[in-house]
Each structure stands twice: as C-alpha cells, then as structure tokens.
Amino acid sequence: MVRSEVYNRSMAEGKISAFSMMGKPEPLFDLWEHTMMVLGGVEYSDNTNIAVWDVDKGHSLTLTTESFNMHQVAPDTLTYNRPWKPPGADEIPLFSAAHFSRHPTSGKSYNYVAKLKWKLWGPEARFDFYEYSSSPGGQITDRKVGSIPTALDDIRIIHAFSITENYLVIPRWNYKFDFTFDLSMMKKLAYMCEAFKFEYNKPTYVDIINIKTGIRVQFTLPIQKGVHGMNSFERINSQGQLEIVMDFPTLTDPTALDLNKHCLFDIFNIPILTDPNYLYENIPWDTTLRRFIFNMHTSAHTIEDFPQSWRTKDSAIEFPFINPNYNGKDYCFAYFQQWHFRTEDMDLMKYDLCTKKAITWHEDNKHVSEPVFVPKPGGEAEDDGVIVAQVYDSATEKSELCVWNAKKLELIARYDNKVQVPYTVHGSWYDE
Template sequence: MSTNMLTIYGKNGSETPEPVAAQVTGSLPAWLQGTLIRNGPGLFSVGSSEYNHWFDGLSLIHSFTFCNGEVTYRSKFLKSETYKRNIKADRIAVSEFGTMIYPDPCKNIFSRTFTHLSNIIPDFTDNNLINIIRYGRDYYASSEVNYMNQIDPGTLETVGRINYRNHIALNLATAHPHYDEQGHTYNVGTALMGPGLPKYVVFKVPADAAVSEKGRDKPALSRVQKVGSIPLRSTLSPSYYHSFGMTENYIIFVEQPFKLDILTLATAYFRGVTWGSCLRFDKDDITLFHVINKKTGKVVKTRFYGDALVVFHHINAFEEDDHLVFDLITYKDSSLYDTFYLQNLRSSSLSESNMSFSPPTCQRFVLPLSAHKESPRGTNLVTLVDTTAQALVQEDGSVFCRPDVIFIGLELPGINYNFNAKKYRYFYGSRVEWSPHPNKIAKVDIVTREHIEWTQDNCFPSEPVFVASPGSVEEDDGVILSSVISPDPNISPFMLILNAKNFEEIARASIPADVHMDLHGLFIPAAAV
C-alpha cells in the first residue's frame, strides 16, 4: 500500500459544530431515522507538541443524522478536562497511552516520585476516545479508565465528567458494554484497590435507572448493581481486556496472557516510560475462560482454558444444548498496538512484504456446561454438530478448549444486535488482509464460511454498523452504515449505506466537511435522541 497512512490516521481533525447537509445519491430507506454517533482520536498535536500513538489523539465525536431521506453531519471535540488543560497550556499537558508528559519540569525527582507513588494506580486521562455507550438514558464518550464524559447525543455537547469510583469501586472498565432486551446495561471492570483482593467485577445498570433528587437528575450509574466478581489470577498482573461476551444467562470473561504490569504502571512516570509499555504478552501462558451466572453472580467452577492468545473484540455468544458458544477475534501476539505508533504509520515499510503483522482470526470456542470433575478424561465434550471446536477433559478435571477457525482477516466486528446473545449466522467487519489498515468491509456467513465485500479504490471505510429494518425477522434484513474517507482530495468523505443482504450500495451521502477515521460508535433511533 503506497498511501502514507498518516493522511488517514495521523492528520489533525477539525470541528463542524453546526450541522451541514450531505448530498445524497441513491435512495435512503424511508424507515432509516436516527443518529449514528462515532468516536475516535482526532487531534494529534497541540501547539508544538505531538502525540506518539494514534490511540493518544484527543477525542473527536461526529454524528450522522438520518431524517426523512436526508443526512446531516456535525462534529465536536470532546471537551474533557484533558482537552481543556491541553488547549489552555497550548501543549500536551496530560499523559496518554503512548505519550508520557511531565507537566512541571521544575519539580525535583523526589517530589515527582512522592506524587505518583502516593497511589499505586495513577490518575488517568479522561480523553474518552474509544466508544459511545449508554447507561439508562445517559450517553457517554468512553475509554477504558475510571472516567467517562457524558454527551448530549443531539448537539454533541459535553455535559460533564463522571467517575465510576463515585458509584462502584473500579479502576478500569470496558468501553464495550452489552445491552439486554429489557434495556439493562452490563459491563465488566477491574478493581485493583480497596477492600478484598483485586478482582474483575461484573456490574449492571438498570434500564429505568433515571433518578431525580431535589429536582435534579442523578446519573443512571448511581443505581449500579454488582452482579459478581472473579479474583485475579495474578494480583500484580491483571489481564487486559477490551470487551466480553454475554448470553441469555451468562457473562463470559476471557482472562488472557496479555497483562498489565501494576508495578511498572505505578512507577512509569518516575522511570519515564509510557503506560502502553506496561502491557506485556506472555506467549507461554494460557488463556482462562470464566463463566459467570448473570442471575446468581456465581462463577461456574469448571476450569476452562485454551492456548495463549490476544483478544480485543468479542463478536457474539449464545447458549445451545447445554453449551456456551462464543466467537472472538484473536491474535497470536500483541503486535497490533505497536503498528499504530505514529512513527510506524509514517514508515514506508508498511507494505505487502511486511508480514510480521499477526492477522486477526475469528475463532469459535465452545464450553460444555455439563462438564464436571467426574467427566471421562481425554474425551471431547462438545456434541454440537456444526462446529469443529473441542473441549477436552484433562487429567486434573480441567477442560482444554480448542477453537474452530471461522474466518481470517476481519476486525471491528458487528452484528444485528437484535441477535446478540442468540444463535446467529452473520457478522460484519473491516476487512484486514496483509496489514492492519482496512480498505474493505465484509459480511461473513458463519454457516457457509463464505464472505462478500465492499471496496472502492483509495477509500477507507470505518467499522460497519448494522441497522435492522423495522419489524424484520430475517437476520440480515437491514442496512450497513459506514463512514468512508480518502486521502484523495477529489473524493469527498461520505456515509455509505449498503443493503446488508447482498452488500450492494443503495445510497451514499457526501459530506462537505472534514471527516476523521474513528473507532467505534452507536446508532440511536430517532425517538431516543
């Protein structure tokens, strides 16, 4: 690929604070009414200072509103405390994942050490650049730290900051929660400090969590409920995780050997290393699969495990004939993060001959809930006929899980969320072949193992989002939405609308404004905006 990836990933974005009308070609479905809100890094330098990593960039939120066959676009920087401090100082003043900042060079070494070791876990940035999530009727820009920033989904204004720790003892939490059919939100976080051993915590925020007190609305998070917890396998090395799986009755948590070194993290500032360098992959370790009952909070006692892997995104999970089936996008190592250092994106060595990149692989794991200590040793307990996944009972009664490979070369997966936690057939994602820079989107048929693609020369689509047709029964009855950008100045950025059944383009909306490459987002139906 000859394109300098900085023109896609590392260019400073700009705000379009007032809605602008897109030029629509083709025909938008009359039923498509709502707003797609997207989040991602959008500002990579402040004053003369620059970030080191793409995941460091300041959050730029943008929205595409579909109303009566028309599309409008707007974007605003998240006005986080981090953003405000940086802009006021006219330089990067707050450390991020791959950029460590020393805001007061006049402080001596002892003062800095005392400040950052007084708490074992440092106070992280609130630059919430990963996703848009919902708790109750509140919408938040979210990353993976204890802070979130509430936004107004209609205007994209930043409403204010919230701290998980004011409502539940968490240091970290995912930016990929799950929503059940009743509208309740489930999520997983890590509690590293406080009473009891460090643990992973499953929690729930009820759908009707809006609370008023003395005429003032309280955040939905104030009604948070702890579902259950899992002790860390290693107290000083908690697993990194970006998402988790959920079925009708269970939460599936993957404790992978991609770990956060707490001691390194606690001293990162003092030693002049980044937080990103505190993540380490142990290729000789195993991966544990924890299963938590959503209703009782109890952990299934069977020890399910597999080979070492790295996972960021779960696709879906469901229950079938006393088995838990869950699909992951996995990697053989943690090299993906290194690719997105801006100096690497500048490198001309990112070419087809660069095969060090570990391709994403969709793998299906199957956990037999009937497994117990007396299960026959050496037997495969998976009895489902439509998968080659295995669950082999070991001499100590644990179960080694061998996956079924479904597809290689797809990331940022999405599904028809009406089929979340249910048996499903299709998923969608960004097509990743020889490098981690997707220039296609694809639909994968899990049954036939076939796929179809959309691509256009010199165009880079974002994560595809499925929106179901009203009253639809068939799983792929709906449209795919993806914002597309190009380094070619003759190609305006556009919102792509595909027929989800055949991936044929039914419309596109050309945007007369700058649009940035993003990460994740949420479609909000018109009635909820």
C-alpha cells in the first residue's frame, strides 16, 4: 500500500496524501488519476484508509473510505492482500459508510451500500444495509437487513451509524451528494467535493431499522450537522415505552457559517491546515454534545444538550471513543480529540455524561489523534483501562505513541515511534 505512486508522489513533494473521495488533493492530480483513486486500483489505493476494520475474524484488515471499493491488508505485516468489494455492492453502487458498525453481543459487522437502480422511468436511489458474517476460514457472507429509499436530489452522506442490540440507528445529516446526470458527472465522481453540499432547505432524518424484521421508523429533526457518533442504546422510560438514545458531537448552530463555502475536507489541505486564523474564521468549530431520544411507541423525539464544561470552548470536539464493552449500552464516559483552531493544538478530553463534567490533557504543540480506549482485563468500572493515541509534536516534527490512565488522563507512558508519523485522525486497537 505505502509503495504506490500516489503515496510516493505526495511524500516527494512534502504534501499531505490525498483523500480518495473528497476534495482536490495536495499535490494536485489530473482528472484521470483522481478518478482512478475513487474507482479503486492498487496503484491508487493509498488513501482508502479513513478507517480500519476486522470483518473476517483476523484473516485480514479492511481499509475503508466512503468508497464501496475497499482494500484488505495482512494484519501482521500490513502488506497488500487484495481489493474487496463488499457483498451487496451490486447494481450501480455509489458509496458506503467509512466506518463499519459492530453488534454489541454477536460481533457481526454492519455497513450499507448506496445504489442506483435503473427503471423504465429512470434511476431510483436507496441505501441497502447489510449484516456481514465470517466463517472460521475467513469467508464473508452477507444478509440484507433493510433499506432506505431516497430521492435522487437528496442522497445524503452517511459517514457512520450506530447499532443497539436490536436496531440500526442511522442519522442522515444534511450533507448530500448532488448527482446531476450531465457532462459534469465524471468530474463530480473524481472530485466529490464538487458534489458535496450542505442542504439548508430540508430537515435532518434519523432512520431506525429493526435488525430482525427490517421494519424502518423515520424521525424528522431540525437541521443538524454531525459526523461521528458516541454511542446509541435502548432504554425503557417511566411509561414503559421503548426509547432509542443516540449521542453525537454536533455543530452548535449549523447556520452560523455557510457550510458550502468550503469543502468539509479542505481543512486537510496545505496551506489551509497551517493557517489557524483562516481555520478559526472560516471553518465552523463550536461543538455541542447532543443527545437525541426517539420514542418508538409515540414516534416523538426530544433533543438534550450537555453543557460545554470544557476549556477552552473555542474548539472542535470530535472523534469520540468509548469503552467498547459499553457499545450499545447505557454509559457515562466518552473520550475525544479537542482541536483548538486558534493554536492548532489537539488535546485529549474526557467527558462524563453522568456528572456533565470534562477534564483535558494538554501539552503545547502536541496533536492528539483519535483516542482509543483499551479496557483493563477484569476491570469492573467503566473507565478501568487506558487511552492510547498517536501524538505528533509540530515543534520537533517527531511523533510518539502515548498511553494515559483513563480515569484521570494521567500520562503513564510514551513510546518513540522511531519514524515520523504525521497528523492523522482515526485510530484502532486490535488484541493479539
């Protein structure tokens, strides 16, 4: 993977390697090269790496973006194995979620494929959701769980969704793809930010699909902007009614700035990334941790905001991670990257949803990637464990792996990476 022409060219020019799905990369590639990155060829597959997932019980690691073309690498050496098109990516596939979801008890993986299907009267669009299982030999099979039909002019991007014991919880935030069937189609497929727009004239939708029956219930919300979810779980309220709870870091006010002024992924391009004034003044950062409660009996919903008890408040709170043993269950603690757009520092933050208090770890010039919670074997408390994250030092241009106590965010170990690992976002942990 890291020997491809895309990677070598980016590194030779000292630029950030391109995302395969979004924006105009640094350095700029021509239309054909970028189209190949989207469609997925081995030589252009470097950047199919927004997230890493174990679909086939340790036989390989699957590297994903929104592209339905994914790639698998050997788990021990990270050498390239083969491309992988998820079962279900038939008809005319458009994209998938960059993040699989894992069932809290069965361990099965879930994702979707957005598709077009041609009818006599023209194309129809829908999201088909699949459950992926693996045999001991690594053979992956799929089962269609349910579908969400959508209008051609309102195909939302579902970057990630969550799962409870019995339901898929699918937020369709207001970012959508504008697929107009004309001569601009090829360019939009290559530079998808050309088609990536925030929809101000329609509400946000949350669809909840029963995993067993495929029955879907849709809720309509005021305009919201979120990306990565904290957790979802089921509970019974005081009236004996089933509620689905979904927690997300969201933009406090999506109308404060024009979200169509810049592509969402522009912030990863030079020189924007290195200009904090530009980021602070042009990129929305004000975050609210928000709880959405959906009553499956009455079809009503409520929204609750957690207080912004962190300092400083002029920062983006994102990339949430919780104790994986609490996925799909009621919980208290979530861990985040806290990005200060004024200083470019990226801190580690812990938020207690039960006491509504936050604590933060900070060092000047440090940039913490997505924090990963590793549970303590035999631990009893929810925050018994450690936080592991990649930390880049922009002053020394060195990087290290850091380990914190998950209770108080006390730094307990640092490991020199020996090689420079630049700022990255997502992280994963896999037991041996």
